[in-house]
Amino acid sequence: MTSSIEPPHVYTARASSEPILELRNVDFCYPAARRSAAEVLGGSRLHKINMIVRRGKAHGLIGESGSGKSTIAKLLLGLTAPQSGQIFFDGELLRPDRLAAFRLRVQPVFQSPLDALDPITPIGKQIIAPLLVNFNMKSSECQARLAAAISAVGLSGEILGKLPHQISGGQAQRVNIARALILDPEVLICDEPVSALDMTVQAQILNLLSDLRESRGLSLLFISHDIRSVAYLCSEITVLKRGSIVESGSRDEVLLDPKTDYMKSLLEAVPNSGLGLETASPSKPFSRQIGRRDLPAEG
Numbered sequence: 001m002t003s004s005i006e007p008p009h010v011y012t013a014r015a016s017s018e019p020i021l022e023l024r025n026v027d028f029c030y031p032a033a034r035r036s037a038a039e040v041l042g043g044s045r046l047h048k049i050n051m052i053v054r055r056g057k058a059h060g061l062i063g064e065s066g067s068g069k070s071t072i073a074k075l076l077l078g079l080t081a082p083q084s085g086q087i088f089f090d091g092e093l094l095r096p097d098r099l100a101a102f103r104l105r106v107q108p109v110f111q112s113p114l115d116a117l118d119p120i121t122p123i124g125k126q127i128i129a130p131l132l133v134n135f136n137m138k139s140s141e142c143q144a145r146l147a148a149a150i151s152a153v154g155l156s157g158e159i160l161g162k163l164p165h166q167i168s169g170g171q172a173q174r175v176n177i178a179r180a181l182i183l184d185p186e187v188l189i190c191d192e193p194v195s196a197l198d199m200t201v202q203a204q205i206l207n208l209l210s211d212l213r214e215s216r217g218l219s220l221l222f223i224s225h226d227i228r229s230v231a232y233l234c235s236e237i238t239v240l241k242r243g244s245i246v247e248s249g250s251r252d253e254v255l256l257d258p259k260t261d262y263m264k265s266l267l268e269a270v271p272n273s274g275l276g277l278e279t280a281s282p283s284k285p286f287s288r289q290i291g292r293r294d295l296p297a298e299g
C-alpha cells in the first residue's frame with residue numbers, strides 16, 4: 001500500500017528534549033507464555049513498563065538476556081501491541097489508524113547487519129527501497145536522498161553497485177542505517193546494533209550514531225549488553241529485569257549510584273570495571289574513551 005504522506009525531505013534537523021516515544025503502564029505477554037506459568041516466571045512478559053525516549057536524546061536499555069529488551073523494541077516499532085497500557089508518539093496515542101505514518105518516523109537498526117540485507121540486490125537499490133515502496137517514487141527521483149543518506153553514514157558512492165557479500169560487516173551496518181535515514185525518521189530503535197561487529201568497528205558505529213544524534217537531532221533507543229557503549233552514547237538509562245523496570249534515570253544516577261543489587265552485579269561484570277564515566281562524553285570519540293587509537297571513518 002502506498003502512503004498518502006509526503007516523501008521525506010533530504011534532511012531535517014530537530015532538537016528538543018520533549019518525550020517523543022512513551023510507554024505508559026504497558027503490560028505485554030507472548031501468547032505461548034500465557035499458557036505457561038514457568039515462562040511467565042522466566043520473564044517472557046512485560047509488567048507495568050513506564051519509559052520515555054526524549055527527542056534528540058539517546059536512551060539506553062539494558063538488562064540480562066531474556067529480560068524483555070527486544071520485546072520493548074517491537075512494541076516501540078509498532079510490530080506488536082500491548083495487552084494493556086498505552087504507547088504515545090510525539091504526544092499522541094499510538095492508535096491502529098496512525099500506525100502507517102508512525103512506522104515511517106520510527107526506524108529499526110538490528111543486530112546482524114548482513115542478515116538484514118537482501119543478498120542478491122545491489123546496495124543502492126536496497127537503500128532506496130523504502131522510498132519506492134512507501135511513496136511510489138521512481139529510482140531517478142531518489143538520487144538526491146540516496147546521496148545524502150550515504151554521505152550521512154560515511155560511505156562513498158562506490159558501494160552502491162555492490163552486493164552484501166562484497167562489503168564488510170561495518171559497511172553493512174552503515175548501509176542499514178542509511179536505509180533507515182532515507183525516510184528522515186525521528187527515532188532509531190537500535191537493538192544491539194554493534195554486538196555482531198568487531199571491537200574497532202563497534203567504536204566507529206557508536207561514533208556515527210552519536211554524530212547523527214547531534215547533527216540531526218535524532219532520538220535513539222539503544223539496546224545493548226555492553227554497558228560501556230551505553231555509558232558512552234546515552235544520557236538516560238532504563239534497566240530491565242525479568243520484564244520489569246528495576247532502575248531508570250540519568251546515566252550518572254544509574255551507573256554511578258546503582259540502587260539495586262541487580263544493577264550492581266551488571267556493573268561488576270563490566271570488563272576491567274572501566275566505564276570511563278569521568279571522561280565519557282559524546283563530544284569525545286569512543287575510541288579515545290576506551291584507550292584505542294583513532295580509527296578510520298569507514299569500517
Ligand SMILES: Nc1ncnc2c1ncn2[C@@H]1O[C@H](COP(=O)(O)OP(=O)(O)OP(=O)(O)O)[C@@H](O)[C@H]1O
Pocket residue numbers: 030031032033042043044045063064065066067068069070071072
Ligand atoms: N515470539 C515469542 N514468543 C514467545 N516468547 C518469546 C518470543 N520472543 C521472545 N520471547 C520470550 O520473551 C522473553 C523476553 O525476550 P526478549 O527477546 O525481549 O529478551 P531480550 O532482553 O531482548 O533478550 P536478549 O538480550 O537475549 O536478546 C524471553 O523469555 C523470550 O524467551
